[in-house]
Amino acid sequence: MKPFRKWFGGKSEGEEAASALDSDNIPNHVAVIMDGNGRWAQKRGLPRVAGHHSGMKNVKKITMAANHIGVKVLTMYAFSTENWKRPKEEVEYLMKLPLEFFPKEIEELIANNVRIRMTGWPEGLPDYTLKTVQDAIDKTKHNTGLILNFALNYGSRKEMLSGIQRLAQDAKDGKVNPAEINEHLFSRYLLTDPLPDPDLLIRTSGELRISNFMLWQLAYSELWFTDLCWPEFTEPHFYEAIQEYQRRARRYGGL
Template sequence: MIPFKKWFGSKPEGEELARQLDADNIPNHVAVIMDGNGRWAQKRGLPRVAGHHSGMKNVKRITMAADSIGVQVLTMYAFSTENWKRPKEEVDYLMKLPLEFFPKEIDELIANNVQIRMTGWQEGLPDHTLKAIEDAIDQTKRNTGLILNFALNYGSRKEMLRGIQQLVQDAKENKVHPDGIDETLFSKYLLTDPLPDPDLLIRTSGEKRISNFMLWQLAYSELWFTDLCWPDFTERHFFEAIQEYQRRARRYGGL
């Protein structure tokens, strides 16, 4: 049985299920593709942006759930390098969400020792978006608890190509010897360094693909998919994903 941590006395859905989890087999790093916000809204006759707003509110709920059972890193895929192709109105709205989320939640995040990080490229992000994120990172940089990592303006192929380019440059400058290039070294050239690779990937909305997300890092991650759209994904569903993770045997190619 797991000792359950509550945020400000709040009682999440599925608390009893969480207490039944094996405290010695909690995934260190959980990554989430928060998919289905727009479809969730359209099914309700609402504009797509209403789904993104509901999805934003769900980030805190799942962060609380992850923190309550001892997850150390929670990465949320918030905006991909391909998402710039969406309608400008929708992109502009998504870029404003950090301005709403962080000021509203930062005090509670700090009180619960959560550290904010970002994985992605700053280039291309609006100044107001970047400032909201940088302020949150700065305000929580001394925290030592759960790392809430937002993958924002992130794409894995671009990440790996940039890493290879830098690695080649370092080899040319004799900072790296070709014989010394291995998986550990290459991982240091990725945006996720020094975070551990995800143990578990969760994707909502019924899609069963990785969508250019952490292609290198997910090599041996357990994958868990649900038909629920992200705004409908509750703490109980998160704990169900952890429960399924604990049923699996991770062999890493061995027996």
């Protein structure tokens, strides 16, 4: 495991929880549905956007926690294709969060060899959001460590339908033999290609559903739910989820 950086303050609760993990059984890809920001704020008499701001600050903490134990890919469900239905003011605030997050955190992300990636559709996103995210992608493209993958303007049903349409067109054009279509080939037509499927999905806020998130990729992922809202979800909680993952036997339909 990599040494904790200064923000953990020496022998922290997080470091002790991390040291109890089996370093030979760390999930390669962890996906997180960061839910409950608005409810966290409302419980405290704050506007919903205050919860989104606190949730944004938590992204770096969990990113560094994942990086510390050797997770290869951390996917954060930042904004779904359905989230456009939210109030206009809230959507506008969410679209501006990358402008605050990346300029403030990019140097530490680079120093920790983190590479930024985006999974989703650029169409519909404001130009300033896209530019900020693309700048972060460009600045970290040569990094070889943890991939911090933001699912932004992402919806899994749309992703699969788009993949099917492109695969069908390639078959029509003679680029693909329909008889040779299999799971591996179809995965190449998804937005997550070439990332591995998530080994573990974490969802906060007590909701027990996956909300149109990586429906194909989560087929054999371990699922872990917590009642904690995302701003309350700390490094020790993240390691608790990893510890639970390590207690499970992944059989993939076998014995």
